[in-house]
């Protein structure tokens with residue numbers, strides 16, 4: 274075993290011991306704990322706009338590093354949508370896949386479970402992921418029963434174009450789960466054409482590679498490409514997973 278992985282294993286064992294408790298449960302690795310590790314960024318814009326789904330918070334699993342929003346998605350797919358088991362007729366497209374969630378899907382049999390990401394130089398991607406741009410999804414119309422695309426659209430300059438692509442590849446009566454960080458304080462999403470540098474994006478949007486802060490018009494944007502959107506809250510039921518209480522799910526159907 275490599276020294277690095279020995280150190281990683283020792284660190285995990287220590288964390289699991291330090292956070293030993295029964296208050297919370299991680300559905301990915303099955304670890305019970307009294308809390309979670311700090312994750313996220315402490316930038317001022319995130320605080321100022323009270324952005325949900327971003328910012329410094331205790332959300333990381335001490336054992337498997339899953340984060341709060343991934344555990345919320347697990348709860349939705351496993352217990353609300355009931356798709357996270359063998360579903361041989363289901364075609365699923367998972368863009369920018371959350372590692373622990375995609376590992377879970379990979380355990381089971383589907384007609385198709387495809388993970389894609391836009392490969393960037395200097396980054397490594399899991400073996401099961403293929404290079405594909407959200408602006409040009411290389412599949413025919415009406416290909417997928419379920420599309421999962423979380424925390425991607427806030428990085429895309431032409432997000433309406435990306436939404437059109439997502440809508441195009443969802444089958445009629447199919448579902449897309451399209452989560453973004455969102456501000457409850459903004460009626461209209463904040464985009465500023467003068468913000469052009471990493472530093473300015475960090476100051477204005479709270480992260481160097483975000484191109485806007487979504488506000489409450491996010492739903493209208495999704496509807497504008499044809500989606501029917503249900504904003505639902507299931508977090509009360511899954512408090513023990515250490516989810517963000519204010520995080521709604523945006524369930525889009527065609």
Ligand SMILES: [Zn+2]
Pocket residue numbers: 299300301302303304334335336337338339
């Ligand atoms: Zn875990």
